[in-house]
Amino acid sequence: MTALKIWKTKSADADFARQLARELKLPPILADVLSGYGFADIAAVERFLNPKLKDVSDPFLIPQMEAAVRRIWRAVDKGEKILVFGDYDVDGVTSAALMFKALGSLGALCLKPCLPNRLDDGYGLTVEALQRGLEKEKPDLIVTVDCGTTAHAAAKYIKAQNIDLIITDHHELSPEMPEALAVINPKLGDSDALKMLSGVGVAFMLCCALVKYGRTRGFDLRGIELKDYLDLVALGTVADVVPLLCENRIFARHGLAHINKFPSPAWEALRSAASLNGRLDAYHLSFCVAPRLNAAGRLDTADAALELFMTGDKKRAGDIANRLDQANRERQAIEKRILSEAIAEIDGYFDEKMNFGLVVGKRGWHVGVIGIVASRLTARYNRPAIVIGFDEDGAGRGSARSIEGYNILDGLHACVSCLTGCGGHEMAAGLEMNEAQLDALRKNFNRVASEKLKNADLRKVQPVNAWIGLDEVSEENLEELERLAPFGQNNLKPVFAARKVKITGQPRVMAEKHLRFNVSDGKETVAAVAFNQAGREIPNGELDVAFQIRKNSFNGSENLELNVLDFRKTNA
Numbered sequence: 001m002t003a004l005k006i007w008k009t010k011s012a013d014a015d016f017a018r019q020l021a022r023e024l025k026l027p028p029i030l031a032d033v034l035s036g037y038g039f040a041d042i043a044a045v046e047r048f049l050n051p052k053l054k055d056v057s058d059p060f061l062i063p064q065m066e067a068a069v070r071r072i073w074r075a076v077d078k079g080e081k082i083l084v085f086g087d088y089d090v091d092g093v094t095s096a097a098l099m100f101k102a103l104g105s106l107g108a109l110c111l112k113p114c115l116p117n118r119l120d121d122g123y124g125l126t127v128e129a130l131q132r133g134l135e136k137e138k139p140d141l142i143v144t145v146d147c148g149t150t151a152h153a154a155a156k157y158i159k160a161q162n163i164d165l166i167i168t169d170h171h172e173l174s175p176e177m178p179e180a181l182a183v184i185n186p187k188l189g190d191s192d193a194l195k196m197l198s199g200v201g202v203a204f205m206l207c208c209a210l211v212k213y214g215r216t217r218g219f220d221l222r223g224i225e226l227k228d229y230l231d232l233v234a235l236g237t238v239a240d241v242v243p244l245l246c247e248n249r250i251f252a253r254h255g256l257a258h259i260n261k262f263p264s265p266a267w268e269a270l271r272s273a274a275s276l277n278g279r280l281d282a283y284h285l286s287f288c289v290a291p292r293l294n295a296a297g298r299l300d301t302a303d304a305a306l307e308l309f310m311t312g313d314k315k316r317a318g319d320i321a322n323r324l325d326q327a328n329r330e331r332q333a334i335e336k337r338i339l340s341e342a343i344a345e346i347d348g349y350f351d352e353k354m355n356f357g358l359v360v361g362k363r364g365w366h367v368g369v370i371g372i373v374a375s376r377l378t379a380r381y382n383r384p385a386i387v388i389g390f391d392e393d394g395a396g397r398g399s400a401r402s403i404e405g406y407n408i409l410d411g412l413h414a415c416v417s418c419l420t421g422c423g424g425h426e427m428a429a430g431l432e433m434n435e436a437q438l439d440a441l442r443k444n445f446n447r448v449a450s451e452k453l454k455n456a457d458l459r460k461v462q463p464v465n466a467w468i469g470l471d472e473v474s475e476e477n478l479e480e481l482e483r484l485a486p487f488g489q490n491n492l493k494p495v496f497a498a499r500k501v502k503i504t505g506q507p508r509v510m511a512e513k514h515l516r517f518n519v520s521d522g523k524e525t526v527a528a529v530a531f532n533q534a535g536r537e538i539p540n541g542e543l544d545v546a547f548q549i550r551k552n553s554f555n556g557s558e559n560l561e562l563n564v565l566d567f568r569k570t571n572a
Contacts, residue, residue: 005462005566007497007546010036012466020045030480032466033494049483051250053227059209063189068166068182068206069213071141076108080140083133084113086306087124087146087199088297090290094236095145095168095200097309098229102207103143105224106214111139115302118368122397123423123430125151125167130158139163146199146236149185150174150423168202170242172425193246200236201251204229230255231267232309238282239290243490252282252486265314269321282486292321295328298368335369338362339376342387350381352458357411357449359442361388361396361435371399371428382458384408384449386431386441394435402427406452414448415441462546462566465494470501470524473560478549493548500542500570509534519545519562527552528562539569 017035020026023042026034039045047055059065075082082103086096096113103110114133116122121129124147141164148155148167155178158165165180170187177183184206186194197205207226214221234255237248244252259267260279270276274288293305304327308320342360349355358377370387377385378401388398402408409429412422418441422431433441487493504525507517515530528547530536547562 005460007462007464009464012036027477027480029468029472029477036465051253053250053254056247056250057191057194059205061189061191062184062186062194062205064182064184065209068184069209071164071166071181072210075141076106079109081109081111082141082143083111083139085125085142085144086113086115088115088118088302090239090293091199091236092146093293093302093305094232095203096306098200098232099143099145099203102229106210111137113306115306117301118297125154127154127157130154144168145203152178155179168206170197170199170202196243196246196248198237198240198242200233201247204233231259235285238285238488241489244486244488245490256281256486265312265317266308269317273321273325282488292324292328295331296324298331299327331369334366335372338365338369339373342373342377355446356383356453357445358383358385359445361390361438363390365389367397374399374401378403382460384411386445390435396433396435398431400429400431411445411448415444418444463495464497464546466496468496468498470498470521470526473526473549495546495548495565497544497546499544501545502542503538526562527559528564530564542570543567544570
């Protein structure tokens with residue numbers, strides 16, 4: 001896709017920027033960026049720059065928390081058996097490991113956590129997964145993590161077994177809540193900050209509530225440090241792509257610090273398997289660690305990923321991490337093949353004026369990777385996309401991904417006559433259907449998507465935080481900008497733009513797909529790299545460039561360069 005991007009500069013408040021620079025002693029480049037973040041006052045900026053654990057909200061702000069805490073402490077006191085039920089993605093795995101460890105530290109008798117099988121059980125808390133999980137031993141209490149909000153059938157099944165159920169989750173609510181002793185979902189409350197929590201964030205809040213309740217009752221909690229589990233909270237939070245703001249920012253910042261300072265056998269093994277050196281940041285968690293952990297649940301079961309964080313044995317952790325790395329390589333090969341087939345099909349008919357909702361499906365496509373493929377297609381065509389894998393009997397399971405401004409779940413609901421089931425949220429959803437309805441879904445989904453998107457400008461947006469001169473690309477400024485980290489959803493790494501620069505020398509193509517060149521404004525010359533842009537034509541004359549500042553390490557030396565995200569002819 002070669003359509004030009006729309007450059008949009010974030011609104012900044014020059015007066016507020018000067019106030020920030022003066023009162024907080026910030027360099028102008030950092031103050032300019034922060035002034036466009038929409039903070040209400042100086043105090044809010046200080047909290048953002050210095051996220052502290054003491055600023056985490058009271059866990060009892062989440063409705064039904066006290067009922068859950070009382071029931072769990074009763075189970076601890078009576079020696080009742082507790083089963084933690086998680087999910088197969090990174091958020092679900094880290095949530096399960098966290099809850100199992102934290103409850104164990106409080107003296108609870110916990111059974112081995114149960115995770116659903118993506119291929120056999122489907123998503124979350126299902127009767128099928130429960131039946132398998134209850135085969136060996138029946139618990140007195142089940143605590144779900146990262147699932148359960150819409151699991152009505154499973155909740156009824158649990159009640160029929162005379163087992164108490166506590167649900168902790170962060171997914172969208174259904175009109176009626178499942179039958180449970182407590183449903184701990186921040187979306188039932190009034191706190192906008194807590195509504196942003198991941199599944200592991202909600203689980204951690206329950207753990208905080210348990211400790212807080214225990215201390216007020218005089219329980220002996222010596223030696224219990226919930227901070228020791230923040231590595232899991234950070235990983236699940238970053239991997240689940242929730243906004244890295246408020247509590248999520250606090251958890252990610254302190255969790256990353258814990259990972260780097262006190263690495264467990266699991267983290268040492270993951271570092272080795274992924275060939276990661278130096279300090280880990282949110283990027284490494286998102287793009288290096290999470291894919292390896294998710295690969296287990298995509299191709300088989302997530303049990304290996306869970307065991308990695310449960311074992312304290314270095315050799316065992318190393319063996320598991322290497323297995324996960326191999327599974328990830330297999331996942332990449334499968335994904336590459338399916339993506340290639342999907343692109344070939346779409347490119348055969350795609351017309352940007354006619355096609356607004358994309359649907360592809362085929363027998364034999366692995367349902368464990370179709371969500372990733374749907375995301376790739378959405379990024380490539382900037383259209384909502386649905387990818388379905390069908391089995392030999394024509395039964396299909398699909399994943400849907402969307403673009404900003406289009407509610408994919410509403411789109412699926414409008415095509416419900418073609419489906420046997422669907423669920424999810426605004427940007428991502430899942431579905432089930434029969435292969436005989438594939439053509440009908442293609443037509444209907446494109447029709448309902450076109451009603452919303454036909455008159456919309458679907459060009460990709462290139463955000464710009466601030467316009468700067470090349471003389472502001474410095475080690476000192478890069479170090480100051482790191483105070484905005486960890487970067488991720490709703491807190492992206494700042495993008496800068498420079499006007500009227502020229503490319504000096506001949507651009508070089510690297511690995512047949514990247515461009516390397518120098519840019520100059522007449523005073524300063526800076527090295528630059530434009531990843532995956534080797535096929536673009538570079539206009540003659542002066543250019544505007546949008547970029548991030550990065551440090552390039554090569555052969556033991558480091559130098560600053562521009563990571564060029566886009567370029568255009570000046571005054572374009």
